[in-house]
Amino acid sequence: MISVGLIGGTGYTGKKLIQFCARHKGISEFTIYGNSTAESMLCTIFPEFEGQIHNRPVLSSQDVSLEHDVYFITLPHGGALNFVPKLISAGKKVIDLGGDYRLDSADSYKQWYGIEHTSPYLLNSKLYGLADIETDAYPMVRLISNPGCYPTSVLLGLLPLVNNHSDCILSVSTAAYSGTSGAGKSPRSDLLMTEMEGNVKAYNVNNHRHQPEILQMLEKFGLSSPFSFTTHLLPIGTGIYTTTSVHLKSALDQSDLVHEYTRFYENKPFVRIRQNPPDLKWVTNTNFCDISVSVKDKTLIITSTIDNLIKGAAGQAMQNLNLLMGWDESISLGLNRKELNYASVG
Amino acid sequence: MISVGLIGGTGYTGKKLIQFCARHKGISEFTIYGNSTAESMLCTIFPEFEGQIHNRPVLSSQDVSLEHDVYFITLPHGGALNFVPKLISAGKKVIDLGGDYRLDSADSYKQWYGIEHTSPYLLNSKLYGLADIETDAYPMVRLISNPGCYPTSVLLGLLPLVNNHSDCILSVSTAAYSGTSGAGKSPRSDLLMTEMEGNVKAYNVNNHRHQPEILQMLEKFGLSSPFSFTTHLLPIGTGIYTTTSVHLKSALDQSDLVHEYTRFYENKPFVRIRQNPPDLKWVTNTNFCDISVSVKDKTLIITSTIDNLIKGAAGQAMQNLNLLMGWDESISLGLNRKELNYASVG
Amino acid sequence: MISVGLIGGTGYTGKKLIQFCARHKGISEFTIYGNSTAESMLCTIFPEFEGQIHNRPVLSSQDVSLEHDVYFITLPHGGALNFVPKLISAGKKVIDLGGDYRLDSADSYKQWYGIEHTSPYLLNSKLYGLADIETDAYPMVRLISNPGCYPTSVLLGLLPLVNNHSDCILSVSTAAYSGTSGAGKSPRSDLLMTEMEGNVKAYNVNNHRHQPEILQMLEKFGLSSPFSFTTHLLPIGTGIYTTTSVHLKSALDQSDLVHEYTRFYENKPFVRIRQNPPDLKWVTNTNFCDISVSVKDKTLIITSTIDNLIKGAAGQAMQNLNLLMGWDESISLGLNRKELNYASVG
Amino acid sequence: MISVGLIGGTGYTGKKLIQFCARHKGISEFTIYGNSTAESMLCTIFPEFEGQIHNRPVLSSQDVSLEHDVYFITLPHGGALNFVPKLISAGKKVIDLGGDYRLDSADSYKQWYGIEHTSPYLLNSKLYGLADIETDAYPMVRLISNPGCYPTSVLLGLLPLVNNHSDCILSVSTAAYSGTSGAGKSPRSDLLMTEMEGNVKAYNVNNHRHQPEILQMLEKFGLSSPFSFTTHLLPIGTGIYTTTSVHLKSALDQSDLVHEYTRFYENKPFVRIRQNPPDLKWVTNTNFCDISVSVKDKTLIITSTIDNLIKGAAGQAMQNLNLLMGWDESISLGLNRKELNYASVG
Numbered sequence A, B, C, D: 001m002i003s004v005g006l007i008g009g010t011g012y013t014g015k016k017l018i019q020f021c022a023r024h025k026g027i028s029e030f031t032i033y034g035n036s037t038a039e040s041m042l043c044t045i046f047p048e049f050e051g052q053i054h055n056r057p058v059l060s061s062q063d064v065s066l067e068h069d070v071y072f073i074t075l076p077h078g079g080a081l082n083f084v085p086k087l088i089s090a091g092k093k094v095i096d097l098g099g100d101y102r103l104d105s106a107d108s109y110k111q112w113y114g115i116e117h118t119s120p121y122l123l124n125s126k127l128y129g130l131a132d133i134e135t136d137a138y139p140m141v142r143l144i145s146n147p148g149c150y151p152t153s154v155l156l157g158l159l160p161l162v163n164n165h166s167d168c169i170l171s172v173s174t175a176a177y178s179g180t181s182g183a184g185k186s187p188r189s190d191l192l193m194t195e196m197e198g199n200v201k202a203y204n205v206n207n208h209r210h211q212p213e214i215l216q217m218l219e220k221f222g223l224s225s226p227f228s229f230t231t232h233l234l235p236i237g238t239g240i241y242t243t244t245s246v247h248l249k250s251a252l253d254q255s256d257l258v259h260e261y262t263r264f265y266e267n268k269p270f271v272r273i274r275q276n277p278p279d280l281k282w283v284t285n286t287n288f289c290d291i292s293v294s295v296k297d298k299t300l301i302i303t304s305t306i307d308n309l310i311k312g313a314a315g316q317a318m319q320n321l322n323l324l325m326g327w328d329e330s331i332s333l334g335l336n337r338k339e340l341n342y343a344s345v346g
Helices: A012-023 A084-089 A106-113 A149-168 A210-220 A254-264 A310-325 B012-023 B084-089 B106-113 B149-168 B210-220 B254-264 B310-325 C012-023 C084-089 C106-113 C149-168 C210-220 C254-264 C310-325 D012-023 D084-089 D106-113 D149-168 D210-220 D254-264 D310-325
Strands: A002-007 A027-034 A070-073 A093-096 A143-145 A169-178 A201-203 A227-233 A240-248 A271-274 A289-296 A299-306 B002-007 B027-034 B070-073 B093-096 B143-145 B169-178 B201-203 B227-233 B240-248 B271-274 B289-296 B299-306 C002-007 C027-034 C070-073 C093-096 C143-145 C169-178 C201-203 C227-233 C240-248 C271-274 C289-296 C299-306 D002-007 D027-034 D070-073 D093-096 D143-145 D169-178 D201-203 D227-233 D240-248 D271-274 D289-296 D299-306
Touching: A002 A012, A012 A027, A012 A310, A070 A310, A084 A093, A093 A310, A149 A169, A149 A210, A149 A227, A149 A240, A149 A254, A149 A289, A149 A299, A149 A310, A169 D169, A169 D240, A201 D240, A210 A227, A227 D240, A227 D299, A240 D169, A240 D201, A240 D227, A254 A271, A254 A289, A299 A310, A299 D227, B002 B012, B012 B027, B012 B310, B070 B310, B084 B093, B093 B310, B149 B169, B149 B210, B149 B227, B149 B240, B149 B254, B149 B289, B149 B299, B149 B310, B169 C169, B169 C240, B201 C240, B210 B227, B227 C240, B227 C299, B240 C169, B240 C201, B240 C227, B254 B271, B254 B289, B299 B310, B299 C227, C002 C012, C012 C027, C012 C310, C070 C310, C084 C093, C093 C310, C149 C169, C149 C210, C149 C227, C149 C240, C149 C254, C149 C289, C149 C299, C149 C310, C210 C227, C254 C271, C254 C289, C299 C310, D002 D012, D012 D027, D012 D310, D070 D310, D084 D093, D093 D310, D149 D169, D149 D210, D149 D227, D149 D240, D149 D254, D149 D289, D149 D299, D149 D310, D210 D227, D254 D271, D254 D289, D299 D310
Parallel strands: A002 A027, A002 A070, A070 A093, A093 A143, A169 A227, A271 A289, B002 B027, B002 B070, B070 B093, B093 B143, B169 B227, B271 B289, C002 C027, C002 C070, C070 C093, C093 C143, C169 C227, C271 C289, D002 D027, D002 D070, D070 D093, D093 D143, D169 D227, D271 D289
Antiparallel strands: A169 A240, A201 A227, A240 A299, A289 A299, B169 B240, B201 B227, B240 B299, B289 B299, C169 C240, C201 C227, C240 C299, C289 C299, D169 D240, D201 D227, D240 D299, D289 D299
């Protein structure tokens, strides 16, 4: 049993982390550190926790204890730079849910995030924790950079293809749609119910920070063809739906492809290969990523969908914790029938 | 460990029952019986169950086995009449989630449901299972009639008041608002997203079947003042919000009242008395009923909210199962931290 | 043809006023005065106006010209106090859409709005402009106080009853539900799409500013029975739905009542008496108020619904302008087939 | 002034057509012909029309009079085949809003719609009425095939590019998202509010009837590069949002491109070129198509959005009527300030 510190834990992602920690049989204790919410009681911030999760004060992130075994960090970009080097030096394990350690290059970080990286030496020793991609790196790392929500959905959908057929790809175009929770809990006029009801809009076109993160992985798996990535807001709170159109240089076979995808994820319980395009709601409140592929001659359409706060953030972070500790990767994530057997009732 | 039969289990309520059964540590096995869905595979009906709940065929409700220990029935009204007498005769325990056994009087049943009751002798031996109201009747019954969704929300909000102050009540008026899942999964034009987005409407005004069910309980607790009950549809899938306005003959004190409500439910983990009106979303995907009371002179406003499919149907049914079996009433319902410690992540 | 000044015109209500002014055949010119939006171009604030409404700068409300004939004021409470006395002294006509002149009593104003009234002498010379209630006062006034959104919906539903049957009323209880646009365009965390999707909540229970405004009118029409009023937020942008439950001292007849309601509004084109409870969406984007009444013995349920920004604000204000000028009350509001014959403002 | 026959006019598109006809100053009379709704009164089918649009019975489509000047047909595919040849023979003008005459080839029609075309001789004499694309064909035709909703959005966004730069295009990928009204008013379980709230799903992947319709036009304008088209359902009633990713063979310049787009539509009042990606809601209830283009090196993203029932159906049909009659193309569509000066149909 371990002790966990949650730094910056009272946004939408923090809320999910708290819920997962509370029911995780390997976690004996967790402490929440916040900024604006420091000194508030947890059930005042989240009244829905009343009667379910032990109430406690949020401590100040000025006073993070070094007594915990593992730390989850959910801070705006730049924030983790103040904690990670210290914690790693102290021999701790760290899972950073922000963008500060995702890119391998400090130059690229500066270009996309507008901040000078102060611990670039950690960029290459970290593991980019796309938890459903097989790797034997977990036993050797102490810093995990948890992938962005869009990259998780896009990469899980594309990597099996790129892995096997990169030479065959003429071009790749991803249209990604996200619920508004991805934009956080800060007050904003443009995300009011009044504005977003019945609305959709593209944003950060040709200029989204998740693009270099996606490309970095696609290139590692061999992609050299042009790639585009366009993000949109949906009139829902939760979920990401991504549709990737791949134009091929030569035709692929539908059943071969489904077989390859199935095999690629055969040991990974949270990826489900679907025969038809998934509903976003099949994955809401779960750690699943549902994927379908449809090829017709040289046109290949990949749809993949996740809960942006779970598989795209807190759920994948818990899965990373489990992998980091050498535990069953699904603990607390809802797959063991009589023990913690569900992702949710929802 | 018991074996459970779910008769009529593939609607919205059935789906929740299946999820609760799958994770209930006291249930070793459950079998699903359906009509239109008989012979379909469970994960074809509910693709979201894939990878979470063991796939299995739905059997025909023509062939319900008598080998199970307990039966849940979720059928349109009239449907349970064909099963309950048989099962009770066979010594089984039955929890009926429909309306067939809720009213105590066969005449009233005929008036409101338009059907002649064929087992009126069971109406008085059944327990009306409002699970958060203390009773010592559970050990003595085998038939539980699970309350309607609106009655659950309205009664949990009103009974503490009526119990203590019935003489003081001039009039009671309830406005109840429900998500569309309460109307079921059958195709209907008027409940299409296109129609209901941004919409609200009252329905069955002065003529809702849940009214006599509510009145029956209010009168048992001593109410003799006029009561009205108006139902509405909300542009959401899940949840019920009820606001009850009570005009009093003499003023009551706010803090006394809150104290009374708190004490009324002090041993019941699924009722939370709130200082301010609850958000409906605090209870979505949970078995909680959140209640607030606000009195100013002789005007008393009670708000209460539930998830119509859980506390208003499947969750209360599981709570009733637990009480019927003499188990901890929260098993499978999400309150025990390391065992099954959550109602959901959602 | 008149010139119009819109003071504070760039919120949700202001937007609708601009649309109505732009198409009103009696208005030759309108000028928009704002605070935070001063010096912005109209089509920058409202990109949807591009190509439809002549672009122009918003002027500063510091520099309101006295050259206009009529002024609409849409400011937070307290704001109109700085303009109305001056404009009235200058011989202008004023329609105030805020709360500053709605209550007849300066004491009551102070109690509910927390501000000392600086022009109490105008409170009794103003007309409370509930435009669908017949009055011969319009030719004699220059200041119209436009009713609140909730009061419009509640009063149009109740006044015919109170007018004819006040002695028969035991108690009145209103549950009113509003879309989020009623709370304005300022950034707020609790009204984000993420928070309000699938949510409902009561607010300001036993303490809403519209209650004294409603009571003031009900008492003028003869009500002396207890009245309660509870407000809620809906997960939609636009619209108000109110359900009023009246307990009667003696039974009324359904068809008599419908007849009375129909006659009460027989010359008013924007009130529609419905045989069944209306859908909120029937009135969205229109100046209609749809009302149904249902009586069963001594229980009477009134449902009424409006678009909170049109009938509950800008539409009623235009109707008041038309009545004030002695014009057809429906000009610019969408009822004349070949002239301005359309349903909505959008 | 003309007389109009609306055949099949009581679905969502028919409703909009009726509203446009009712306020069109060039239409003296219109008659509605239906199948399942024959003999119903218009205001029973659409209660929101009460008090706005003259009530009248729907006549049977068995008895379509030949006395009208122009006919609009809104029938499921195959339906128009029974009316168009007769009406054209009788010298009438016809605007068909269905798919029966959109494709130029009877073979292609059979392949995609599964029906033998019975009047293939009309396929080449019809005009494919993409009303915002300049053409001098209107005076010479009597049959207009109104484009599909998706094709309207996709083609208006792509044609300026293809027209000028087809040689430069490596590949084109469109992700198109539609509200549920596009699926019509028939009862369907999968489109219930309960199912679609918070949901998104791709459908008809690599197999949508609008794909050959789009390709037919793109090829006429010179496209020879690979094109993909993927359709999705959104959790909203109304609107289409399309994002098209074009990979280029060589870089284009952003300001040149915006200039080209602006010039391409310079005489067309219903196309607005935006500097940033539009909000879908800017076009809801209007006949506008809003478009933005963003190019960065060799990656070009086009977003375009329409109201699927107006610009994507009934609004474009009215614009086609105006062009067919030689009238101002915006009559009844909301652009003339004091005459019919408003944004929307609602």
